[in-house]
Amino acid sequence: MVYTGVLTKMQTEFLEPIQYYLVFNNDFINVNQLINKTVSIKLIEHQCLGCGLDRPIYRQGFCRTCFFDKPMAGDWIMRPELSTAHLGKEDRDLEYEKNVQLQPHIVYLANSSNVKVGVTRKSQVPTRWIDQGAHEAIEIVEVPNRYLAGITEVALKDYVADKTNWRNMLKNDVKDEDLTEWRSKLKNYIPEEAKDYFIDNNSETHLHFPVEQYPEKPKSLNLNKSIKYQGKLVGIKGQYLIFEDNTVFNIRANEGLVVEIAM
Known part of the structure; x- marks a missing residue:
């Protein structure tokens, strides 16, 4: 075949x-x-x-x-804190940027090689966690646009990693973590603009890979x-x-x- x-x-x-x-x-x-x-x-x-x-x-x-040139490769893709559609400011294509940036976003904690913080559109949960090889994840904040998610991630990565060690992830060199406890510890470091969007009523999602x-x-x-x-x-x-x-x-x-x- x-x-x-x-x-x-x-x-x-x-x-x-x-x-x-x-x-x-x-x-x-x-x-x-x-x-x-x-x-x-x-x-x-x-x-x-x-x-x-x-x-x-x-x-x-x-x-x-x-x-x-393409709007889907703008810097704000990898660095959500650079999003400007909520201000009506264009990077490469304002209509495209509004469509992607001005929708609910999740800031999450995931454990793939270590506990890390990340950002994804709400519609991409749990796809984003699957793509990262995380065996457990939990939402920490749900905000109405990408910018707020981005500044939250920036604030939290002073206290937790924002990168996955791909080798450790593939070797399955990971340990279970209490992500609910991590979420509670990080709550105080969420920026003022996003504090009202904190999530504390859900549990970890567990993922099993083939x-x-x-x-x-x-x-x-x-x-x-x-x-x-x-x-x-x-x-x-x-x-x-x-x-x-x-x-x-x-x-x-x-x-x-x-x-x-x-x-």
């Missing part, structure tokens, strides 16, 4: 365990069904997610031109260098495919690559 298409982040279903799908233009793969099978991945070309041209991918699936074998020493696959790889798939966590020989392939980091997948 051979599938060809441009990589975009795997779509997911919050089930037991989480279900993963690679979606192409005319087909899709339920990746869970490939676990314990030999899979080959071959680079064919590049296809920018912005312009659709065969250009080297710069960041986030975009060629260099689109990364600096992994048969965790890598002891994860080594990242770079298709731009190796062009083709073949191995036995033994798990999926976050947006990573995990292979028996400790190779891991980050789908999200390779968006925009046109690949041939055979099994």
Whole structure:
């Protein structure tokens, strides 16, 4: 069986365990069904997610031109505190920015390699936690726009991490944490503008990933260098495919690559 298409982040279903799908233009793969099978991945070309041209991918699936032009690659994506749509101020495309920024956002605590704080649109819960490989998460604040979520995250990351150690996450080198207790400890550090949006009446969400074998020493696959790889798939966590020989392939980091997948 051979599938060809441009990589975009795997779509997911919050089930037991989480279900993963690679979606192409005319087909899709339920990746869970490939676990314990030999899979080959071959680079064919590049296809920018912005312009659709065969250009080297710069960041986030975009060629260099689109990364600096497209509204969906604005700095406020990675740094929500830079959002300005609530002020009516345009960054690259005000209508797009209003549509994304002026909707309910969640500030959350997640445990993937360590306890971290993060931001996501409410509509992306629990997808965001799945993408980060978190095995437990909890909401701490729900605010009406991205800016308020961003300044809350900035305030809290003085007291808790805002990054995931991807190697520890993949090795499953994590310990259970009481996120409800963490939330209580962090409450006093929430900015005044967001204090009224504090959440204290919900419990942790637990996530279970389809992994048969965790890598002891994860080594990242770079298709731009190796062009083709073949191995036995033994798990999926976050947006990573995990292979028996400790190779891991980050789908999200390779968006925009046109690949041939055979099994």
